[in-house]
Amino acid sequence: MQNTDWQDILACLNGDEDSYVRLVRRYETQITKLMWRFSRDPAVCEELVQDVFVEAYYSLKSYRGKAPLIHWLRKIGVRVGYRYWKEQAKTKAVVSLQDFDAIETKQADDVDPAEAAEILHALLARLPAADRLVLTLMYFEQCSTKDIAKRMGWTRARVKMRAHRARQKIKTIVESENLLEKLGWIR
Amino acid sequence: MDTLDAIEKLAQQARREKTPAFHVADRIMYRIRPEEDKFSFVVLELFASVSAVAASIVGYFSVGVLRSLASPLMQFFAPLQEVRLW
Numbered sequence: 597m598q599n600t601d602w603q604d605i606l607a608c609l610n611g612d613e614d615s616y617v618r619l620v621r622r623y624e625t626q627i628t629k630l631m632w633r634f635s636r637d638p639a640v641c642e643e644l645v646q647d648v649f650v651e652a653y654y655s656l657k658s659y660r661g662k663a664p665l666i667h668w669l670r671k672i673g674v675r676v677g678y679r680y681w682k683e684q685a686k687t688k689a690v691v692s693l694q695d696f697d698a699i700e701t702k703q704a705d706d707v708d709p710a711e712a713a714e715i716l717h718a719l720l721a722r723l724p725a726a727d728r729l730v731l732t733l734m735y736f737e738q739c740s741t742k743d744i745a746k747r748m749g750w751t752r753a754r755v756k757m758r759a760h761r762a763r764q765k766i767k768t769i770v771e772s773e774n775l776l777e778k779l780g781w782i783r
Numbered sequence: 784m785d786t787l788d789a790i791e792k793l794a795q796q797a798r799r800e801k802t803p804a805f806h807v808a809d810r811i812m813y814r815i816r817p818e819e820d821k822f823s824f825v826v827l828e829l830f831a832s833v834s835a836v837a838a839s840i841v842g843y844f845s846v847g848v849l850r851s852l853a854s855p856l857m858q859f860f861a862p863l864q865e866v867r868l869w
Contacts, residue, residue, distance in 0.1 A: 735794035
């Protein structure tokens with residue numbers, strides 16, 4: 597862990613608010629990147645980023661410094677995002693994959709990564725929250741099953757099983773909607 | 784191409800996306816501060832203390848009056864005596 601992080605954490609625990617502002621500014625970009633995987637609505641994403649840092653602030657006493665602070669923040673971030681998805685699942689509105697005609701004829705290198713992210717996000721949104729979480733972390737964050745298990749407090753076997761089932765589900769969705777024909781550039 | 788390989792390729796492209804930047808420090812500190820503000824608790828505690836003292840005084844006199852009554856139940860139902868103000 598960075599020495600500056602530890603100094604700021606100690607100062608924060610002693611009531612120095614400016615030290616927490618420094619911590620937030622140091623990691624807000626990385627946490628925003630993570631939370632963007634949970635919501636592509638800028639307003640919601642910003643709210644989720646705030647939730648992560650507010651939750652981290654109140655849990656700061658429990659941080660032992662065994663792993664880098666960003667790992668700990670990401671763990672909180674994943675749980676905040678997962679909770680958000682579970683709340684959203686009650687009023688779930690499915691985005692149709694038919695809305696993604698724009699990238700039909702492009703070559704792989706020309707495709708805007710934002711468009712690719714948009715379609716992958718919509719695709720994963722079809723899955724139940726736990727399956728979606730596993731594949732989101734695998735595809736977007738390149739997390740291993742071990743990393744996901746650690747972040748969520750699940751067993752590795754459970755993550756592997758979820759990943760396998762989630763992949764089968766996503767495969768069925770893609771094939772049933774003829775997405776591969778639509779996304780000619782990925783062939 | 785296998786469907787899952789195609790999705791993996793889609794993910795590779797998606798990972799290159801630039802995410803928006805937010806500056807949330809001020810909002811976070813705003814959300815944290817009100818809960819730490821102990822002033823409201825001090826006022827609440829002060830009000831509760833004053834209320835407790837007032838209740839104790841009223842209780843002290845009430846017990847004295849109650850003991851002086853021969854039959855508190857009958858007194859309760861008895862018509863209120865007129866008190867001459869002048």
